[in-house]
Amino acid sequence: xxxxxxxGLAVRLMDADNYYVGRANALEDNVNLYRVVxxxxxxxxxxxxxxxxxxWHTLTLRVEGDRLSVSFNGKPLLTHSxxxxxxxxxxxxxxxxxxxxxxxxxxIRPLHSAAGTTRNPGDAHG
Numbered sequence: 473x474x475x476x477x478x479x480g481l482a483v484r485l486m487d488a489d490n491y492y493v494g495r496a497n498a499l500e501d502n503v504n505l506y507r508v509v510x511x512x513x514x515x516x517x518x519x520x521x522x523x524x525x526x527x528w529h530t531l532t533l534r535v536e537g538d539r540l541s542v543s544f545n546g547k548p549l550l551t552h553s554x555x556x557x558x559x560x561x562x563x564x565x566x567x568x569x570x571x572x573x574x575x576x577x578x579x580i581r582p583l584h585s586a587a588g589t590t591r592n593p594g595d596a597h598g
Contacts, residue, residue: 477525479573481533483540484561492557493566494533494542494550498525503544505533507556517542517550528576536583 480495489511496503504518521544523529532543538558542550563580567573 477523477573478568478571479575480531480566481578482562482564482566483533483535484557484559485564486557486561490557491561491564492533492535492540492554494531494540495566495568496521496523496529496531496544497568498523503531503542503549505540505542505550505552507554509556516540516554517552519549521545521547521549534583 477498478495478500480493482491482493485491489508491508493506493508493513494503495506501520501523502518503521503523505516506513507516508514523544530543530545532541534541534543538553538555540550540552540554541548563578565575565578
């Protein structure tokens with residue numbers, strides 16, 4: 473059995489068992505958005521995407537209010553609304569089980585309203 477080759481970004485992280493995660497999986501060639509509550513992961517949205525092993529990719533998870541959006545290599549793939557974790561939380565890098573996943577850079581940017589004021593939370597981009 474092959475190990476999963478999956479990595480992603482966790483946002484609105486309350487603790488190790490409660491957060492959202494956007495992840496790319498090279499073994500399954502997909503990008504999915506999950507909600508993890510009390511350690512139980514539930515897929516909220518998913519899309520097929522060529523996730524090549526051994527290559528660098530860009531995964532973006534944008535959170536604004538109750539709306540979560542995931543882009544892969546610059547292409548918007550998923551958008552879903554959920555109010556489970558409405559307040560701010562932490563951001564983390566995420567890997568599945570015994571995946572070997574390398575992260576080169578993590579950018580966290582605040583979102584700006586039309587008036588130019590900063591709002592939270594922002595983009596997590598890895």
